[in-house]
Amino acid sequence: MLNFESDYIEGAHQKVLDRLVKTNMEQLSGYGADCYTDSAREKIKAACNCPDAQIEFVTGGTQTNQLVIDTMLKSFEGVVAARTGHVAVHEAGAIEYTGHKVLEIPGYEGKMKAEDLDSYIGTFYADGNHEHMVFPGMVYISFPTEYGTLYSKNELTQISDVCHKYKVPLFIDGARLGYGLKSPDCDLTMADVARLCDVFYIGGTKVGALCGEAIVYTKGNRPEHFDNHKKRHGALLAKGRLLSVQFDELFTDNLYFDISENAITLAMELKNAFKQKGYELLLDSPTNQQFVILENKKMEELAKEVKFSFWEKIDENHTAVRFATSWATTRENLTKLIRLL
């Protein structure tokens, strides 16, 4: 059976796995005090062109969002996100669990607009007393978004400017960062991302690793006693090497970007196939997640030979579904999929 249900159905990229195997019996200190943590940090700093970046490794995306948001916000602050943002909808309340509100503003195909953000935060400065409300203490965006869309350099700069104007840090969820940066529509580099935000994370789980995300604090703003924060959140691995070795390999010889490119090349071919065969796209995604509207009959027929994800019901006869490519998707399987359409 073909499988396009997500970008985390295989294990790790072969080179990443080989590195784990090769280093396996080295005796290394725990909790991040190993040489690969240092090495991976240096490589990521270089890739971000941000020599002062502070970098931390944790296992997954929800954990990252929870940890970053909880430890950067003051107790009376919340995080602003698009209404469709992952932290607003699909983290099972992990942010509220830490005591913080997600302050929702409109989303447009997953993206917030700088003007909406300016208007929202501006209210807290424009008039009267807001002590009975939750203060916006951080802005969260995802890149790519949950709908596969991307902010342009211009859009991201505008959002960044609003954040600076009000001195509110900008946090970018990069669970699929590689797939965004390698999109033909992307005019941003990782260095741009690092420069325009205050903290972001480089997703490993969906881009070549068995698990792991690298949090990058770009402005010398990592919260103090960070190991303690990680431990308290249940996010501190005894064998920190599991994360550092993988990221050390992903940022050796451009691997992270090269394997991201594979996903994008195949996703663009898939999108073209949909278009050529007359399918209606839910939206025009420039990244590795492709959303298409299927007649239910066609959907059921396809489902016998390929796995994909239910996205949303359109009407009685139509459903939007998602096909995801990844670093691991093969041309062979893509060709088979296109034949089935």
Next chain:
Amino acid sequence: MLNFESDYIEGAHQKVLDRLVKTNMEQLSGYGADCYTDSAREKIKAACNCPDAQIEFVTGGTQTNQLVIDTMLKSFEGVVAARTGHVAVHEAGAIEYTGHKVLEIPGYEGKMKAEDLDSYIGTFYADGNHEHMVFPGMVYISFPTEYGTLYSKNELTQISDVCHKYKVPLFIDGARLGYGLKSPDCDLTMADVARLCDVFYIGGTKVGALCGEAIVYTKGNRPEHFDNHKKRHGALLAKGRLLSVQFDELFTDNLYFDISENAITLAMELKNAFKQKGYELLLDSPTNQQFVILENKKMEELAKEVKFSFWEKIDENHTAVRFATSWATTRENLTKLIRLL
């Protein structure tokens, strides 16, 4: 340099690693919906002689303790632990972070006494109104304890009886469970452990895995919507296979216990060497952690050639230190260590 500083300095046991490599490119659904999760569960049920056990996999010990305790306690309840228990001292407040108090009672070389427990919980039933206090809603013990010591079957049965008497569930932290069960002093099997408690976990991180602990609910008492709880705690891995494949291998052909035995055999030899060479032990540990009191001069000398852990200051001239063996410790290195003593 020799290294006995902890039982998590190497990666995974070779067989565990091989299995990860072998299954790496299989396409598996995420979040625990993979075939290895089912398989590992069945093998663990068999090993526990507990066919109705409900088993969940998470990445680390603090995360496990936080998740199990938070989701089993009612909001007005706390967890009873020995004053030296890991959850009382060394989790960076991860339990309190979930809003629950750790209710401390005396510890004796890491162990609580059934009579102290009975007396503590009994107070809440014996007299008056206790609405201004935190109710004991769970009992936590570690096996082996943080001091390497073990409860006998008789002692554990007594504690279990007190828990049943008051209908308070018993939770056993088995971060080093294998090393406890393979101790020559242990008269308990994993089936006994499963029978006598309500929930326990089988530590993988310290016993052969790269990461991972298996939580075993033994009485049909896993909290509902457990995936949601895991997600909310930041503990749900997208690639659940990372945990399930490892545990599937650890519980194939008795691997978990066989590799635990290596640690114990070598630890007992080390203890004997300490005794024969006239060292004073801090306590008589029957498991893989050995605690010895060194003259500071000797300690500094040793530290040039071998890594071990500071445990506590005894007096101006003496320090207690810990040497840990594990599944990965070699006889060759142990022999070198003994020669240095």
Next chain:
Amino acid sequence: MLNFESDYIEGAHQKVLDRLVKTNMEQLSGYGADCYTDSAREKIKAACNCPDAQIEFVTGGTQTNQLVIDTMLKSFEGVVAARTGHVAVHEAGAIEYTGHKVLEIPGYEGKMKAEDLDSYIGTFYADGNHEHMVFPGMVYISFPTEYGTLYSKNELTQISDVCHKYKVPLFIDGARLGYGLKSPDCDLTMADVARLCDVFYIGGTKVGALCGEAIVYTKGNRPEHFDNHKKRHGALLAKGRLLSVQFDELFTDNLYFDISENAITLAMELKNAFKQKGYELLLDSPTNQQFVILENKKMEELAKEVKFSFWEKIDENHTAVRFATSWATTRENLTKLIRLL
């Protein structure tokens, strides 16, 4: 200076205050174990026509919302509210502070629609897996709403039906309950309210008391160990008499409703005056809060002689403001106000 800025600018109704004075030196046990707690409970049960109601007294509205919501929700659940609901906007994050998400659905002049609610909750039953989302575990509405509007008996019954259909409890915030029930537009009694919801509170702070709200659990559903919950939330008064004596008086000889009527009579006169003088109302409120749109020049002029509340900016030249009447508003002051318009 005239003052219509809120409905909590005076102290207590004279009869309530007299009762506090009269009982002041009686020696009464603390924490709610006083005779007036029993007496007030009986009177409220009778007023609700709900002999099995369980009633608890706390000091203020935010505290009530926080306590009721936190102790009725399971840890993986959130509370559904209109986007303009008090718990969604103006509690400074007090709900999220307890770890629970406020799940926002559209509001229409402060009210939610039963069909929106049905559709929202229905999603969780209609399709697929929702373990990554926060489950709707309670529905919150305010009566009157934050905009002074009321649900009709028909509307409330529909909402109640949706709640029953999905077995989700309905909670009604009655901070201004008396002012709602005495509105000429209201076709509900307090007994109807009690019957149609699972828990509601009778606001005292805004209706005759110095402080205090009475929480009414109408279905035998008060959480166990409620004193402990109150204590843990910092909501348990040592001198519980302060609350019970006041409610005992408010529910003697229909006082609560009689004094509510005064506010409504004067508010309707004020609304008519606005209309007659050609002012545009922001909305047609049938209760004690009246919202009117003023030209900014007129607003500034009025502000020299009367206090009112800023509500929202309409455009560059117009502002919506709120005038509130209460049990304490005098006809004399109302007449003066109308003359100024």
Next chain:
Amino acid sequence: MLNFESDYIEGAHQKVLDRLVKTNMEQLSGYGADCYTDSAREKIKAACNCPDAQIEFVTGGTQTNQLVIDTMLKSFEGVVAARTGHVAVHEAGAIEYTGHKVLEIPGYEGKMKAEDLDSYIGTFYADGNHEHMVFPGMVYISFPTEYGTLYSKNELTQISDVCHKYKVPLFIDGARLGYGLKSPDCDLTMADVARLCDVFYIGGTKVGALCGEAIVYTKGNRPEHFDNHKKRHGALLAKGRLLSVQFDELFTDNLYFDISENAITLAMELKNAFKQKGYELLLDSPTNQQFVILENKKMEELAKEVKFSFWEKIDENHTAVRFATSWATTRENLTKLIRLL
């Protein structure tokens, strides 16, 4: 029936009540923006000889402890208290509910020792890495303690010195502050208290008020956005006047101290009566709570005519009980009590 069961069995002191009555119909802004809040603050500053003090009013003691501790601690910090401290034992977990651990050190008749404190905190600076532990971020003591005992000026200075040495703020719970300061054994003034700690509270509930505690930040260290913190904790009263008017009166013409003195005078007479009649005291309390050991037979006999509090079981035949005097206790009732002994 005589009643000595607690110091909160009556309402408010007559002068306090009169002031509430007198100001009742004044129209005052809510949430602390009333003139009496300003006035009470000025009077308390004068009484503390601390012109820069920042003063906040809340309703009760648990609420105060929860709010002060939660808002002063950083997220990775806990509060150090004697094992018998109110926050450690009798707040129903209100501190842990905010996510913070209470770090317990030994108590001696309710008091901690400066040397124990120094040793405890010192550990975090003396050796190694403590990132897996909860950092001591505040010290909590009660004055008088839960056992009625007092710190001498010398003892308090020593504790204060330890706090300064490690830059950890000192918080004094003054639920019964007046009864401590008016004790014949007390060599401290309120100005001394203010000088030696970083924040303390002046208990009103037990000393003349219907409810209310005044939090005094003595070093310009009140957390920012304090109204928001209060709201989020459910601790912000709409009618702030209820608290401010009472404290304004309590700090007019020395009332707070004069009425405290009554409790102490009578308590000392009671203690002497116990001694003269040959009763064994549990401990020698210099304040308004007196603890005496009774034969159970005598206890049951007494209980027919006077209410007092169970404290603890001594042995099969003896029980320690507490008799409390207060500002409201009359000589007449004390004489009756002594006759019964």
